[in-house]
Amino acid sequence: MSRFFFNDRKQLVNDAIEGMLISAPHGNLARLDIDPAIRVVVRADWDKSRVAVISGGGSGHEPAHAGFIGKGMLTAAVCGDLFASPSVEAVLSAIVAVTGDRGCLLIVKNYTGDRLNFGLAAEKAKRYGLKVEMVIVADDIALPDNKQPRGIAGTALVHKVAGYAAEQGKSLNEVRDMAREACDNLWSLGVAMQTCNLPGSDDEEGRIKKGHVELGLGIHGEPGASVVYTQNSREIIDTLVQPLLALAGEGRLAVLINNLGGVSALEMALLTKELAHSALKDRIAYLIGPAPLVSSLDMKGFSLSLLKLNKTFEQALNAPVETLGWQKPVAFAPLRTLKHTPLHDSVEFTPSANAQVAQHVAAVTERLIALENRLNALDAKVGDGDTGSTFAQGARDIAQWLEEDRLPLNDLPQLLLVVGERLATVMGGSSGVLMSIFFTAAGQALRSGKPLPDALLTGLAQMKHYGGADLGDRTLIDALQPALEALQRGGIQAASEAAKKGEQATASMQKAGAGRSSYVNKENLAGVTDPGAVAVAEVFGALVR
Numbered sequence: 001m002s003r004f005f006f007n008d009r010k011q012l013v014n015d016a017i018e019g020m021l022i023s024a025p026h027g028n029l030a031r032l033d034i035d036p037a038i039r040v041v042v043r044a045d046w047d048k049s050r051v052a053v054i055s056g057g058g059s060g061h062e063p064a065h066a067g068f069i070g071k072g073m074l075t076a077a078v079c080g081d082l083f084a085s086p087s088v089e090a091v092l093s094a095i096v097a098v099t100g101d102r103g104c105l106l107i108v109k110n111y112t113g114d115r116l117n118f119g120l121a122a123e124k125a126k127r128y129g130l131k132v133e134m135v136i137v138a139d140d141i142a143l144p145d146n147k148q149p150r151g152i153a154g155t156a157l158v159h160k161v162a163g164y165a166a167e168q169g170k171s172l173n174e175v176r177d178m179a180r181e182a183c184d185n186l187w188s189l190g191v192a193m194q195t196c197n198l199p200g201s202d203d204e205e206g207r208i209k210k211g212h213v214e215l216g217l218g219i220h221g222e223p224g225a226s227v228v229y230t231q232n233s234r235e236i237i238d239t240l241v242q243p244l245l246a247l248a249g250e251g252r253l254a255v256l257i258n259n260l261g262g263v264s265a266l267e268m269a270l271l272t273k274e275l276a277h278s279a280l281k282d283r284i285a286y287l288i289g290p291a292p293l294v295s296s297l298d299m300k301g302f303s304l305s306l307l308k309l310n311k312t313f314e315q316a317l318n319a320p321v322e323t324l325g326w327q328k329p330v331a332f333a334p335l336r337t338l339k340h341t342p343l344h345d346s347v348e349f350t351p352s353a354n355a356q357v358a359q360h361v362a363a364v365t366e367r368l369i370a371l372e373n374r375l376n377a378l379d380a381k382v383g384d385g386d387t388g389s390t391f392a393q394g395a396r397d398i399a400q401w402l403e404e405d406r407l408p409l410n411d412l413p414q415l416l417l418v419v420g421e422r423l424a425t426v427m428g429g430s431s432g433v434l435m436s437i438f439f440t441a442a443g444q445a446l447r448s449g450k451p452l453p454d455a456l457l458t459g460l461a462q463m464k465h466y467g468g469a470d471l472g473d474r475t476l477i478d479a480l481q482p483a484l485e486a487l488q489r490g491g492i493q494a495a496s497e498a499a500k501k502g503e504q505a506t507a508s509m510q511k512a513g514a515g516r517s518s519y520v521n522k523e524n525l526a527g528v529t530d531p532g533a534v535a536v537a538e539v540f541g542a543l544v545r
Contacts, residue, residue, distance in 0.1 A: 003298075004199040012199060013039060013059045013081055020066060026322040028070055036159040038090040038441060039079040040097065041066040043130035044248035044515050046075055048100025051175045055107040055159055057089065057114050060196075061219060063325025064156060064294040069176055072321035075104070082198065082297075083220040085113030091121035095132060101204060102171035103131030105180060105312040107158055109151025110138040111456040126260040133176040133538045135162070139188040142216025143226040152219050153258035154188040154305035157317070160326065163318035178312065184309040187247045191241050192260060192301025193231060195221045215239065219260070219296040233267075237274040245279055248306050252285040254317055254329060256305040261304055271302060275334070285309055286317060286329035293325060347417045352410035359400050360543060361409070367542040368395035371535060378531040387431070387531040394427040394435065412452070416443030416459075430467070430534075438463040453488035460484055476532030483540050496540040501536040506530040 006012045021029045030044040032439050039059075047054070055065045056078030063078035076094045080086035094105055104125075108118045109451055115136060122132040139154030162179040170178070193213045198221075207223070208214050211231060214224030228239055249369060257275065259268050268290035276284075286309075290302070307313060368391045375388030387488050401407050408414040420439030442459030446452060460481060469475045483499035507529045 003197045004201075006199050009199055013079060015065060016059070017041060017066065017079060017084050018063075019441045020062070020324065021049055024322075024324050026070060027533070029066070029324075032093060034093055038093055039086065040076060040090060040094040041069055041079065042076040042094070042098055042386070043069055043071070043074075045071070046098055048098065049102070050169055051102045051172050052076065052100070053107065053159070053162045053175070054078065054094050054096040054104055055155070056080070056086055056093075056094070056118075057109055057111070057442050058220070059083060060297045061294050063224035063292065063439075065159075065418055067325025068163075068323050069481045070321055070323035072167045072319055073159055073323050073326060075166075080202075080512075085111065088117045088120045088124070091118050092124050094142050095121060095125040095130060096128065099130045099132070105135070105162055105166070105172065105175050105179060106132065106134040108136050109155050109164060110136050110148055111150065112148075114151075114381040129159075131172055135176060135183060137183055137186075138430065139183070139186045140216070141187050141247060142188050142281060146290060150218060150303075152188045152190060153256060153303045154186040154307070156258075156293045156326070156349070157186060157254070157256060157305060157307050158182045159287075160321075161313060161316045163321070164319045167319070182307065182313065186305065188256075188303055188305040189215070189244055190217060190219075190258070190260065190301055190303030191215050191228065191236055191240060192217045192224070194262065194300035196261065196297035196299040199296070211302070217296075217299070217301060219294065219299075221296065221299070221438065222333055233270055234274050237271060237278050240277070241278045241280050241525075244306050245283075248283070248308055249311055251283070251308045253280070253283045254286040254288060254307045254313070255280065255284050255307055256293065256307070257287065257289035257291075258294055258303045258305065259290060259292040260299040260301040260303065262298040262300040265290075275304070276334070280306075284332040286328050287332050288329050291327045294329065301525040334417070340344075347414070349408045349411070349414045349418055351388035351406050352408050353405070354433065356408045357412070357415070358402060358407075361398065361407070363542040363545070364539050365395040365399040365402070367533065367538050368392055369399070371538055375535060378528060378534060381528045383531070386429075387535070390427050390429060390431045391535050394423045394432065397422055399427040413443045413447035414444060416440070416455075419443075433542050434463050434467050437466055453484060457484050457488065472508050472509065474530050474533075475528065476536045478506050478509075478530065479533035479536035483536065493541070496537070496544045499533075499537040501541040503529055503533040506533045 014036060018398055028043055028045050030042055032040040041192040052075040054076045055074055060082045067533035068074045069077055071517050076201055078091050078094045078096045080085040106118050106122055108114045125132045137155045137158050138149040140150040140152045158179050160411040161182040165175040165178045191213050193208055195207055215228050215229045216225035257272055291382035372388040376385050379385050379387035416439045420436045424436035438459040441462035442455045445455035445458035464470055469477055471481055479499045479502035482502045487495035487496035
């Protein structure tokens, strides 16, 4: 099956253009109403008083090209079908619609279909008495021996330079010359680990092997120039930077970091960090992105484009625009940090001995360690199968501290605080934090003068407050709360009996209100006791024995 959302394949591009126009933030875009097959997006606020700048090509590269229409950038974009050049008629319609006495500049990526169709449309437009010039972008350096390098993401930078020149009121020849100068100082190179998915395609296997990336893929999914046998972010950035830097020579650079469509924001940020520490770091004046500017549907890849700066280019890149897709350049600077005094949050204590408390600690930890497999088996039916291992991990740590005489056994408030700190450190997950809250709050309450049962109930209250679970939610609270309330009224024997009843009650609860079990249907919960409640009941049983 195709991994692509769409309704009608024939209407896909038209539908996408409508969605883009109605969501354009500046409300300044319109579509020419000619024919459904002619997809021309124009500035709704255009008055033909300046040179028009037109670009376009196949769809699937969004936000290019229509996403760059607006004050300070493009005047119009001609949208072909997916990865297909627009027709001559469509290009000609765009030229005639937006070109005034000042003329228009066509910016075309270096693909045969685009060159021919835009070129023929330009010649036809001249028959109408219109002044038309064309600039061809060929920024891809992946195939150095190719006489016709492809136009890829650097095209967006040419759009920005030309749009700025037109907005300044420059003549057609001046706008053309600035665009050509940008092309002459522009180099791009991309890489991908997965090619794009086309609507209706069922190619699930993919061409690129796992663990590999292709260097220099085309933005239509054409095979790359070579295979790189790594997915290491630093190595890949270095692989791209070296040939780009060799061509860029000396001088300050603007670097566009282009997401080809399928790379997560997290990964793009990581790649930007690698770029900031690469051999380019002392040359970068501005970063543009990371963001999709000239994408390839959902291709899992990215590209870098370098523009050698001069004063005019710098002004052009930083000039304001009213577009959907352009990314404002960011002046490059090293990571900023703010000094902050480290927190010393560890519990300070002195180890001490108490034979009776040591016996109780040993009984609890031994029981929890012995329960590991049983609790895991229960949890595998209603959760993710690790409750036993989580509790056993905490128990082993406390048991080791007991064996090494490192616990403050003769200072019960301090002991509870230390146990709380250790469980947060070694248990992991939500269980470790919840038990840490329980023991920490209980220790603080005990230190303030509360009796032990009341202090433990205080710990329970805080655990419920932060964890969000309560009685009846099919958690360890269903055993712990009745046990502590019985302890407050009677003693340890009553607490053990209450914990056992609470544990057994969880087997008949048809819905869990918290934890991983809350995602399990009632049929799978039926008759299965909650592993956390089992652990609590077994601990109280061990204390009685």
